[in-house]
Amino acid sequence: MSGSLLLHALSLNDRMLEPNQLPVSGHVWGYDKESFSREEFVGNCLNMLSLLGIQDAEISWEDDIMAFDVKRKGQPVTVIISLQDDSLTSDYFYFLGIWLQPHSDSLSEVELLSDQIDWQEEDLLQPAISYSVRFAAEPLQMPDIRSMLGSEIFAQRLYGDAFYLCGMTEAYPVPSGKFVICPSSHAQNHQRYEIRHALYSLRNLMGLMGSVMNLYDQISEKSEAATLCQEMMDLMSAVESQNPTPAEWDALVRRNGSIALRLASESDESRRLHAKLKGIQRLFDVILAELEISEMQGLASLVSRMLTPFDHVKDSLNAYDEMLRQVEKQSQILQPLMHSRMLANQQMLLEKLLNHGSTDSCDL
Known part of the structure; x- marks a missing residue:
């Protein structure tokens, strides 16, 4: 042309x-x-x-x-x-x-x-x-x-x-x-620099909004916290059953250890997502500072509107963290309960052995 x-x-x-x-x-x-x-x-x-x-x-x-x-x-x-x-x-x-x-x-x-x-x-x-x-x-x-x-x-x-x-x-x-x-x-x-820079900054702001929505989609698709919560409830129900065998106790302890490891991994992932969100927020704020953003009287803030996805992601992350904390609390309750039940079962087994030994002595 x-x-x-x-x-x-x-x-x-x-x-x-x-x-x-x-x-x-x-x-x-x-x-x-x-x-x-x-x-x-x-x-x-x-x-x-x-x-x-x-x-x-x-x-x-x-x-x-x-x-x-x-x-x-x-x-x-x-x-x-x-x-x-x-x-x-x-x-x-x-x-x-x-x-x-x-x-x-x-x-x-x-x-x-x-x-x-x-x-x-x-x-x-x-x-x-x-x-x-x-x-x-x-x-x-x-x-x-x-x-x-x-x-x-x-x-x-x-x-x-x-x-x-x-x-x-x-x-x-x-x-x-x-x-x-x-x-x-x-x-x-x-x-001319301001014209180009304003359009360039708008592309970056929209891109950062897109990045935040990608985070939102990642969090929405995460189901590990709900899975861990259900597994922990099932484990507590199994521990509270009346007579787990020694082999069953071993399996229960292993299940508890597996849940604890996955819980730690998921907590690390959640912290990574929090850090990523914070990094995107800082970039967003830097762009706003470069644009010398200020309010227009009588009109709602466009910046506040564009920051709405950030709030949604924070809420979703906080809700996910709360589920992880609930699993952690349940685990903290379950560990001493398992220990007490195992000691009680050992005590009961020992008493049976002693009683059985006394009966044999009397028979002699």
């Missing part, structure tokens, strides 16, 4: 893959690297671009970053495929981004790129995160922003009071969002 609209604004040298000229609209999809290979992701990108009416994609399987200009329905668009870049979440996600210069004040050009895709129907890989963003060149009135995003809007100020960030996020079925960024005044000297 002879006249690139967006590629000249991309910072490929420092691998920050967002444009820096306004106005611009884009949609970004992130794919979990643990779920898909490079080849699967790139193949999926080709299928998606074809579905969206983009046929002349320039794919190089060796490159970590592919960025090229194409046309969609006669309109120039820039496609960015990232297998590895310098973003905080690039170790966890592949990214596909499509950027264009909007022809109107709506998000329709961008929404068509995602809202109309039926992932299962089209046999496409479902992304781990998905979001659209419109960065306007001029200040926007709130009614205009509501017409783009809907009635429920969350917002923040960026870089002191240079820009307004408004949006709406959802955690299910995957972390997704729609955002509008606009200058707070009609000044024409917008810093």
Whole structure:
């Protein structure tokens, strides 16, 4: 393409893959690297671009970053495929981004790129995160922003009071969002670095949300605590039975030891997940500090909305930890109980032997 609209604004040298000229609209999809290979992701990108009416994609399987200009329905668009870049979440996600210069004040050009895709129907890989963003060149009135995003809007100020960030996020079925960024005044000297950095930071924030939801899925799928709790209850019931044989006592002790070892392992795993969540939270806070986030009077906090998945994961982890603590308490009760029952059984056996010995003496 002879006249690139967006590629000249991309910072490929420092691998920050967002444009820096306004106005611009884009949609970004992130794919979990643990779920898909490079080849699967790139193949999926080709299928998606074809579905969206983009046929002349320039794919190089060796490159970590592919960025090229194409046309969609006669309109120039820039496609960015990232297998590895310098973003905080690039170790966890592949990214596909499509950027264009909007022809109107709506998000329709961008929404068509995602809202109309039926992932299962089209046999496409479902992304781990998905979001659209419109960065306007001029200040926007709130009614205009509501017409783009809907009635429920969350917002923040960026870089002191240079820009307004408004949006709406959802955690299910995957972390997704729609955002509008606009200058707070009609000044024409917008810093290009701030434009790119705001879009770059938004990608990282959404990526971190996706990472947190991955943690949530991991915790939701964990059943070991419930299994250990049931096994401990079964073991206590067996210990409380009236006459376990010596062989049965040996089996009970072994079962108790097995439960204790698995409990220790699961507790270590829970601490690892807590540490990972804390690390993601710190990265999230660092990005917010770089954006110089502040509140917008009369509008709910977008940051608080984006932090909601963090709260869900904390609650889930705490609930899981509580189950592990219950198993540990039961184990602490069971150990002395088993010891006492074993001593009592030994005492009863010894008394039987003594009584049997006395009877034999009398018979003589």
